[in-house]
Amino acid sequence: MHGASIRDIAARAGVSAGLVQHHFGSKDGIREACDAHVLEAITAHAQRGIDGEITSGDLLASMYAASERGVRYIARALVDDSPGVATLFDRGAEMAAQWLNKSWPERFPAGAAVTHERAGTMAAMHLGTLVLHAHLVRWLGVDPLAPGQAHVVSEAMLDVYTAMSDYLSSETGANIRRALAEHRENLTKKRRTP
Amino acid sequence: MHGASIRDIAARAGVSAGLVQHHFGSKDGIREACDAHVLEAITAHAQRGIDGEITSGDLLASMYAASERGVRYIARALVDDSPGVATLFDRGAEMAAQWLNKSWPERFPAGAAVTHERAGTMAAMHLGTLVLHAHLVRWLGVDPLAPGQAHVVSEAMLDVYTAMSDYLSSETGANIRRALAEHRENLTKKRRTP
DNA sequence: CGCTTGGCAATACGATCGTATAGTATCCAA
DNA sequence: TTGGATACTATACGATCGTATTGCCAAGCG
Numbered sequence: 191m192h193g194a195s196i197r198d199i200a201a202r203a204g205v206s207a208g209l210v211q212h213h214f215g216s217k218d219g220i221r222e223a224c225d226a227h228v229l230e231a232i233t234a235h236a237q238r239g240i241d242g243e244i245t246s247g248d249l250l251a252s253m254y255a256a257s258e259r260g261v262r263y264i265a266r267a268l269v270d271d272s273p274g275v276a277t278l279f280d281r282g283a284e285m286a287a288q289w290l291n292k293s294w295p296e297r298f299p300a301g302a303a304v305t306h307e308r309a310g311t312m313a314a315m316h317l318g319t320l321v322l323h324a325h326l327v328r329w330l331g332v333d334p335l336a337p338g339q340a341h342v343v344s345e346a347m348l349d350v351y352t353a354m355s356d357y358l359s360s361e362t363g364a365n366i367r368r369a370l371a372e373h374r375e376n377l378t379k380k381r382r383t384p
Numbered sequence: 385m386h387g388a389s390i391r392d393i394a395a396r397a398g399v400s401a402g403l404v405q406h407h408f409g410s411k412d413g414i415r416e417a418c419d420a421h422v423l424e425a426i427t428a429h430a431q432r433g434i435d436g437e438i439t440s441g442d443l444l445a446s447m448y449a450a451s452e453r454g455v456r457y458i459a460r461a462l463v464d465d466s467p468g469v470a471t472l473f474d475r476g477a478e479m480a481a482q483w484l485n486k487s488w489p490e491r492f493p494a495g496a497a498v499t500h501e502r503a504g505t506m507a508a509m510h511l512g513t514l515v516l517h518a519h520l521v522r523w524l525g526v527d528p529l530a531p532g533q534a535h536v537v538s539e540a541m542l543d544v545y546t547a548m549s550d551y552l553s554s555e556t557g558a559n560i561r562r563a564l565a566e567h568r569e570n571l572t573k574k575r576r577t578p
Numbered sequence: 579c580g581c582t583t584g585g586c587a588a589t590a591c592g593a594t595c596g597t598a599t600a601g602t603a604t605c606c607a608a
Numbered sequence: 609t610t611g612g613a614t615a616c617t618a619t620a621c622g623a624t625c626g627t628a629t630t631g632c633c634a635a636g637c638g
Contacts, residue, residue, distance in 0.1 A: 192386045268516060268519070269463040269515060269516075271518070276519065276522065279516070279519040279523070280519075280522075280523060283523050290547065293547070293551055294547065294550075297547070298547075304543075306523075306524070307524060307536060307539075307540045308540050308543050308544055308547070310519075310520055310523040310524055310540070311513060311520070311537050311540035311541055311544060312540075312544045313519075313523075314512055314513045314516040314519065314520055314537075315509040315510070315512055315513060315541065315544070316509070316512075317512060317516060318508055318509055318510075318511060318512010318513060318515060318516060319505060319508045319509060319512060321463060321512060321515050321516060322462060322463075322473070322508040322511060322512060322515060324465070325462070325470065325473040325474075325504075325507075325508065326504055326505070326508055328470065328474075329473070329474060329477050329500075329504040329507075330500070330501060330504055331577070341567075342501060343505050343508075345501075345564060345567055346501045346502050346504070346505035346506075347505055347509065348548075348552065348560065348561075348564050349498075349502050349564060349568065350502055350505060350506045350509070351545060351548035351549055351552060352548075352549055352552055352561065352564070353484065353487070353488065353491070353492075353502070354542075354545035354546075354548075354549065355545055355546055355548065355549020355550070355552075355553075356488075356549070357487055358542065358545060358546055358549075359549075366542065367542075367546065370539060370542050370543060370546070373535075373539055374543065383525070
């Protein structure tokens, strides 16, 4: 919310500040309205990621293309304490959990602690490329949110995945993989305590 | 910087606001001092990740344990436009690039565009778990930055890597992997334009 | 002893912010 | 026609913020 005062919003909209105040009730009212708008717009698009064959990386890429401003807003709101967008993170994590469970039912049982942990971390990693968008722009020299550039990050994510898996399946990563498997044993059986 | 006024900082330090102003010159002076302090503290620790055998996930985990407050500060500063911490993102991306190049010299050549893109995305993914820390706390029910909880996210990251790689090596992900390999061909040969 | 220097506090000033209130114009139903 | 609801502006109030100013006081030094 910082850096966007009611007066700025009103000036951008071409009306007075009092009208904005009158229409939304308060500053929080503006944010709630924005959250609801973006949430609704993104939900319909995101549903395709669950029951479709679309991968998580491509899902983000298609979101970029569909609503660049909405994605930028989400990236910004995720680091504020916006309660509406907090549910969007949870929804993303739930989508990841469903995807993990659908892909490996015995490895990521529904409701298990391991599925919950992995899904949350996965959502944080993918949304992290959004939140740190400004740094990626500076590092890459191009804007991944610009039209036609959406593939850069999603492809890189997939490539990192494959590279990391190769590393973990090598001799160097064998002990890491073994230690990880032990921890997973306990978590897989444990139901998540809500 | 939002949410931490000079008066708050002075009250927390037990001194007057005027002294803080006098000592650091301005509000930006405080941030620069904090950036320099954290940067120096974290650099020595991070160097182990490059030439050591330590993985990136374990590197983050050990950073958690070494300086919880420093990590929290970085997570906060990464989403502000702090110029000092911006170099920290670049340093993390450079570390990732070095690690990628050391692990697969022919796959990720030094200075190649593909290495640069992958390293930046990798840094964003890993640092994303820091920046979105508040959401992870809410989702997981525990604080990954709390002492003794550092392993949760790092293990989950590794597990997601293995799961993703299994997905990409399966029949379903075969075409994705194939399309990815084509794009990589061009990027590997191309030198990065600075 | 007198003077300067630096740590430190207290206060004030201007800017910005969210919000409240009063006032004006428009429009639609009774 | 009229009266109230609605869209909209203008202005003001209180709070908070960064910053500048002033002054006190102890330490060091000739």
